[in-house]
Amino acid sequence: MKGKTIKEINLGDKASFEKTIGESDVYLFAGITGDLNPAHINQKEAEQGMFKERIAHGILVSGFISTVLGMYLPGPGTIYMGQELKFLAPVKIGDTIKAEAEVIEIVEEKNRIRLKTQCINQHGKVVIDGVATVMPPK
Template sequence: MIGKSIGEISIGEKASFTKTITESDVYNFAGVTGDLNPAHVNEEYAKKTVFKKRIAHGMLVSGLISTVLAIKLPGPGTIYLNQNLSFKAPVYFGDTITAEVEVIEKDEDKNRLKLKTICKNQEGKVVVDGEALVLPPKA
C-alpha cells in the first residue's frame, strides 16, 4: 500500500486520527523515551503543579500527527521533514485527542507539502498547533 502522490493531493485536503490517551500510553511513552518527568508519572507530585493532576507528554500527543501523515494523508511512504509545534493546553489521562492535518501549500517541483497540524481534545480545545513539511510518496 502506498499513499497519495503530490499530484493526487489538493490544497485544503484534510485527514484526521482520534485516540483516547490512557495511563498506559503515558507510561509506555515514558519508558521508551526515558522522560520520567513526575508531572507525567507521579500523581502526588502532579497534584502540586499548576495542572493539579498528571498530564500526558506533549510529544506523545503530537505524535498523533505522525500517525495521520503516515497512514492517511499523504499516507504510507511519506517522509516527515520538519515540524514546528506550540503546546497550547494540557492533555489529561482519558482525554480524547483528534489530530488533524490540512494541506496548505504544494511544491510539485520539489515534491513537498506544507500542512497545518492541530490536535484538539474532546471539547474542541486546541492542545497542539503547528505546521509540518513532508515528502509524499512518488507516483
C-alpha cells in the same frame, strides 16, 4: 500500501486520527523515551504542580500528527521532514484527542507539501497547533 503522490493531493485536503489517552500510553511513552518527569508519572507530585494532576507528554500527543501524515495524508511512504509545534493546553489522562492535518501548500517541483496540523481535545479546544513539511511518496 502506498500513500498519495503529489499529483493526487490538492490544497485543502484533510485527514484526521482520534485516540483516547490511557494511563498505559503515558507509562509506555515514559519508559520508551526515558522522560520520567513527575508531571506525567507521579500523581502525588503532579498534584503539587500547576495542572494539579498528571498530564500526557506533549510529544506523545503530537505523535498523533505523525499517524495522520504517515497513514492517511499523504499516507504510507511519506517522509516527515519538519514540524513546528505550539503546546497550548495540557492533555489529561482520559482525554480524547483528534489530530488533524490540512494541506496548505504544494511545491510540486520539490515534491513537498506543507500542512496545518492541530490536536484538539474532546471539548473542541486546540491543545497543539503547528505546521508540518512532508515529502509524499513518488
